[in-house]
Amino acid sequence: LVWLSQFHDEEDGEFVADDLTDGHILADVLSQIAPAWSDFKDNLKDNVGGNWRLKVSDLRRIKNSIMDYYAEVLEMDLLNFPEPDCNLIGEKADEEHLSRLLQLVLGCAVHCDDKERDRKSHTSELQSHSDLVCRLLLEKKKNKKQKNKNKKNKNKKIKKRERYQK
Numbered sequence: 001l002v003w004l005s006q007f008h009d010e011e012d013g014e015f016v017a018d019d020l021t022d023g024h025i026l027a028d029v030l031s032q033i034a035p036a037w038s039d040f041k042d043n044l045k046d047n048v049g050g051n052w053r054l055k056v057s058d059l060r061r062i063k064n065s066i067m068d069y070y071a072e073v074l075e076m077d078l079l080n081f082p083e084p085d086c087n088l089i090g091e092k093a094d095e096e097h098l099s100r101l102l103q104l105v106l107g108c109a110v111h112c113d114d115k116e117r118d119r120k121s122h123t124s125e126l127q128s129h130s131d132l133v134c135r136l137l138l139e140k141k142k143n144k145k146q147k148n149k150n151k152k153n154k155n156k157k158i159k160k161r162e163r164y165q166k
Helices: 003-007 017-022 024-033 039-043 052-072 086-092 095-111 115-165
Strands: none
Touching: 017 024, 017 052, 017 086, 017 095, 024 039, 024 052, 024 095, 039 052, 052 086, 052 095, 086 095
């Protein structure tokens, strides 16, 4: 989120990940990175509040525009990149899928027309963001393994009790 702050008006104050779920901040960032590919910005819904369906609709517009930008301008194939699920971002503010969407936005910034200027300013942010994403994913995986281990231990204890009771 740190690298996004350079595109964000300081007078609006700092923002958190949940602020990104309606797509407006991402649209502002993309309009600065690739103005020609940000025509969707005027079609985003204002003041969606807690209406996750409207958020999802706007996020899909943004994601589709980004995917088109990668394919048509950058001529990059994203078949191996796991697509962000806009439903999970809009409805549940899912961090993993929000991270994927942010990676796509960051990729646009790194590969845009002003890439030399942006590459210098974004290189350290890219590294720290990548590290953060990796840490989050590893932590999720570790938590999942721990839950599975706890579940197995619980099942073993239940089976032991059942055998003991017989």
